């Protein structure tokens with residue numbers, strides 16, 4: 001039962017990470033093993049490595065009908081105090097659209113991201129960016145915050161501590177991060193945002209409900225954070241009512257990385273499938289990937305959602321936001337962007353531009 005499969009053939013996984021392009025075949029193997037039709041790649045940029053966006057564009061080029069790309073911003077100019085130049089954020093967005101990206105990925109609002117760049121999302125630095133995304137009506141997949149346990153060393157899980165995801169008094173607080181998002185949503189009420197990991201409100205369903213009611217155009221994705229499944233298993237009736245009521249506001253996702261083994265990918269997706277489809281009581285299987293913790297950590301109680309709700313969560317809530325088909329890649333614009341990213345990476349590191357992942361992708365796209 002550990003490799004639980006879904007009976008729905010048209011599922012779109014809205015939240016997947018691609019590593020090096022060498023992992024193309026591996027990611028495709030995982031996709032097939034977990035029975036997913038399409039994938040939304042969330043492409044967080046690593047400016048110094050020239051990676052993040054290029055490999056996602058590469059996957060779109062390789063399989064145009066399967067891969068959506070949500071492009072992350074490049075803050076290299078800000079982070080390097082002007083040592084390298086990057087386009088203003090709003091111009092980056094316009095280029096993403098031009099090259100055929102389907103939306104925006106943000107991680108600004110995760111405390112670790114704030115440690116690297118201490119600029120709140122309601123700062124003037126982001127003002128033109130928000131205006132542009134709102135005007136272009138682009139969907140955003142946004143990781144804001146983290147589970148509240150991460151602010152207390154006594155409750156932070158081992159797997160989180162090992163990633164340096166434990167926070168202290170010197171870090172931004174959970175409430176501060178929510179307040180900054182509220183300020184953005186107040187100013188830009190037409191933004192279409194999918195908050196990743198249930199917006200880390202799974203321990204407080206009434207608050208999640210108030211948030212969705214206050215912001216009709218936002219949604220949540222169901223990517224673990226395994227704590228989400230434990231929290232939402234405590235009162236299955238309340239969770240089920242929530243899912244029925246907000247059936248149009250919830251998206252399936254796994255947070256699978258292309259470097260997982262096929263087995264780990266199956267476990268990760270299987271946990272979410274089984275939670276949504278069955279009424280089983282079960283645990284994370286031994287051998288699941290590190291970030292899911294241990295079987296002993298908790299029990300998950302299946303929601304046995306009706307098919308009519310599952311088909312929305314698995315597919316139509318995604319296509320309603322990101323389009324029925326992935327947008328076509330503009331190969332020339334993608335090559336140009338990859339070359340720019342390679343130059344930025346070379347300016348920030350000892351790696352020659354030509355050896356960056358961005359340059360390798362540019363070469364491959366030009367063939």
Ligand SMILES: [Zn+2]
Pocket residue numbers: 015017042255
């Ligand atoms: Zn993710």
